[in-house]
Amino acid sequence: MTTSPSQHKKNSAQKQTALTAQEQQKQQEFQEEALKHINALYNYALHLTMNPDDAHDLVQETYLKAYRFFDSFEKGTNCKAWLFKILKNNYINKFRKNAREPGKVDYDLIKDFYHSIKDSQSDHGQDDVFFRSLMHDEVYQALNSLPEEFKEVIQLCDIEGFTYEEIANMVESPIGTVRSRLYRGRKLLRNKLNDFAKKHGYNTDD
Amino acid sequence: MTDITGFNHITYELTRTMNCTEAQALMSAAVDGELTLKEQQIFEKHILECEPCRLEFNEAKKTKSIIREKIVRFKAPQSLVNTILKLSSSPQ
Ligand SMILES: [Zn+2]
Numbered sequence: 001m002t003t004s005p006s007q008h009k010k011n012s013a014q015k016q017t018a019l020t021a022q023e024q025q026k027q028q029e030f031q032e033e034a035l036k037h038i039n040a041l042y043n044y045a046l047h048l049t050m051n052p053d054d055a056h057d058l059v060q061e062t063y064l065k066a067y068r069f070f071d072s073f074e075k076g077t078n079c080k081a082w083l084f085k086i087l088k089n090n091y092i093n094k095f096r097k098n099a100r101e102p103g104k105v106d107y108d109l110i111k112d113f114y115h116s117i118k119d120s121q122s123d124h125g126q127d128d129v130f131f132r133s134l135m136h137d138e139v140y141q142a143l144n145s146l147p148e149e150f151k152e153v154i155q156l157c158d159i160e161g162f163t164y165e166e167i168a169n170m171v172e173s174p175i176g177t178v179r180s181r182l183y184r185g186r187k188l189l190r191n192k193l194n195d196f197a198k199k200h201g202y203n204t205d206d
Numbered sequence: 207m208t209d210i211t212g213f214n215h216i217t218y219e220l221t222r223t224m225n226c227t228e229a230q231a232l233m234s235a236a237v238d239g240e241l242t243l244k245e246q247q248i249f250e251k252h253i254l255e256c257e258p259c260r261l262e263f264n265e266a267k268k269t270k271s272i273i274r275e276k277i278v279r280f281k282a283p284q285s286l287v288n289t290i291l292k293l294s295s296s297p298q
Contacts, residue, residue: 035294039281046280059290060290067294180234182238
């Protein structure tokens with residue numbers, strides 16, 4: 001991808017000719033390796049910030065940093081895990097160290113979204129009343145109500161499919177901690193989901 | 207658990223029983239396919255014999271699949287994709 005908007009045409013045409021073959025190769029590799037994870041990164045950023053604008057900025061900064069340091073990315077290792085780690089560090093620096101509060105949590109937007117899709121995606125072929133009785137937004141709420149350390153490992157494991165080793169590296173804790181957080185987190189989650197299922201008249205005690 | 211200090215180690219690992227606390231410590235890794243072969247064997251042996259742990263294991267598996275299937279994935283806005291395409295196609 002080397003096309004640019006017309007207003008930048010002259011400028012970037014000059015720059016393009018100045019690009020070394022090495023730089024061109026880096027661009028191509030970066031776009032092939034890193035760009036395909038943009039949706040996953042955006043979702044992760046949304047989960048962390050709970051705000052679309054902050055998520056947008058976080059992902060943009062992550063890619064900027066990743067591109068700058070792409071030479072230090074070890075070829076053959078998991079690029080997605082590498083990007084997630086950069087995003088997480090960026091998030092911590094931005095929102096925790098400077099004690100700047102993330103933007104207002106946009107619950108309404110998220111709720112509207114979940115209502116608008118309702119159970120249109122529930123054709124999962126699982127013949128399970130408990131499963132089917134749960135709405136998307138309820139599962140989302142249940143996950144979000146968990147303490148951060150549990151929510152985080154469940155996201156990384158169940159939604160993003162990272163290995164324990166990758167998760168341990170991202171959350172900077174031993175694998176044993178990841179194991180026990182997942183165990184406890186899933187138990188807490190199960191209780192919250194049971195509450196929702198009960199509301200729908202599904203008896204979880206049988 | 208008694209310390210067997212290496213004595214008859216292999217036979218012991220394959221025949222010993224695991225208690226519920228140990229099984230719980232392996233529960234999440236069992237759900238996620240992160241157990242070693244040896245751990246897998248003793249864990250499976252335990253849940254065959256222990257109903258509460260078996261039920262808990264099934265619940266944990268189901269909880270994982272609910273998360274996987276019910277959490278909606280957002281698509282990154284096209285404006286964001288475009289910005290990133292641009293930044294990675296100009297020299298830094
Ligand atoms: Zn047991």
